[in-house]
Amino acid sequence: MQTLAQTPVPQLSISWPLLPDDFILPDDPVENTDQPLLAAALRQPLIAFPELCEDALIVSNFALCAAIDDRIICKAPDWMYVRPVQPWQSSQPRRSYTPHIQGIIPQVVMEFLSATYGEEYSVESSEGVGKWFFYERVIQVPRYVIFRPNTGRVEVYSLESERYQRQTPDESGHYWIPGLDLFLGVWEGTHEGRTGYWLRWWDAQGNILLWSEERAQEERQRALEERQRALEAEALLEQERSRSQSLLARLREMGIEPEPL
Secondary structure, three states: OEEOOOOOOOOOOEEOOOOOOOOOOOOOOOOOOHHHHHHHHHHHHHHHOHHHHOOOEEEOOOEEEEEEOOEEEEEOOOEEEEOOEOOOOOOOOOOEEOOOOOEOOOOEEEEEOOOOOOHHHOOOOOOOOOHHHHHHHHHOOOEEEEEEOOOOEEEEEEEEOOEEEEOOOOOOOOEEEOOOOEEEEEEEEEEOOEEEEEEEEEOOOOOEOOOHHHHHHHHHHHHHHHHHHHHHHHHHHHHHHHHHHHHHHHHHHOOOOOOOO
8 A cells, every 4th residue: 555645734624504595616527538438437336236326326426525624525436326315305406415414424525637736746745736635635535536548547546644655456456345245347239339448346246347239248148148058958858758759659560559548
């Protein structure tokens, strides 16, 4: 594990106010077309497991909020998983999440970096609060994932003694994510018309969690194999009938009438 050197910062006054209805959130567009695809690819296979989705908030580019010295700060991770959260009672769409008030601290947040990046690595604690500082020192998210889709490089940081330490993958190149109880790793291939590197999930036994189209393909393959086995069994049965009829014919030619069974 590798600990990043960081400059000591003064003690912060952190609170957890709900986001006011009139609070204006930034309406920045996503950086590129890959980010929504990468986020959806992480969420989609989890839907097949109700125990991972019930009472969970699984979102991308969504406001995660806290207050520093009574100043509300919101950051929008490219992907975030929180479970459990309190049920959403309003008829209006949820537009933010405040830990400790609406549920627990997120189990994991992720950022997908392009070739150029800025505040993702920032550890500043002044007016411009960077995402790293916000996740580590303010929210204290236990797992922070940084992924570069163009190269497939992934970094996973674990919060230990209030500081992020870079984790070492297992022999398969995967990282254990507590709270989801799944491994996270990099997969290369084509999905949703995009060919490249993806973040994907594996279960504790090392089985990859399939996307819906992969599950459908697996079901088609299973049905095809079952049909093939049925055809082979039918062919064997037909061969047995043919042999039996040939044997009966020969016996009759010899003047022997078999007794009915």
